Amino acid sequence: MSDSTLPADPGTWVRGITIRQPWATCVLAGKNIENRPVPWPWRGWVLIHAGKAKPAPALLRDPLVATAIRGRDLHTGAVIGIARLTDCHQDPAGPPPCSPWAQADAWHLVLSDVHELPLPIPAVRGQLGAWKPTQDLVDQVRLQLPQLAPESAS
Secondary structure, eight states: OOGGGSOSOGGGTEEEEEEOTTHHHHHHTTOOEEEESSOOOOOEEEEEEEOSSOOOHHHHTSHHHHHHHTTOOOOOSEEEEEEEEEEEEOOOSSSOOSSTTOOTTSEEEEEEEEEEEEEEEEOOOOOSSOBOOOHHHHHHHHHHOTTOOSSOOO
């Protein structure tokens, strides 16, 4: 899709999600579930914004996390990638969780089609719920991922 056919308001086709470290980097490395306390109605592209707080050292020693982040920088206060949010659900009691990343009693945002930005984009904005990115921020992301468009990122 060319720039001239993109919706004028990026908030119509993309949102931002702030994820604390090391979880944000884990998403780039294959973490397909993001745990949240409430369900999300949004489906579509989400900018992955790494929160500003530094991770607790104990988190970095968790075997699942340590394997995912090995050799990666843990950027904070920046957009580090984009993913497609395809589902939001809770696991039923009893069966194994849908992913090793899934927490019991949490809503699971299912992420796919993840693209890591070659260069993190500093962005102060962040909040737990979905937020609408500015046009400038979306333009900066698209400079690094020019194939990104509302229907496709292939």
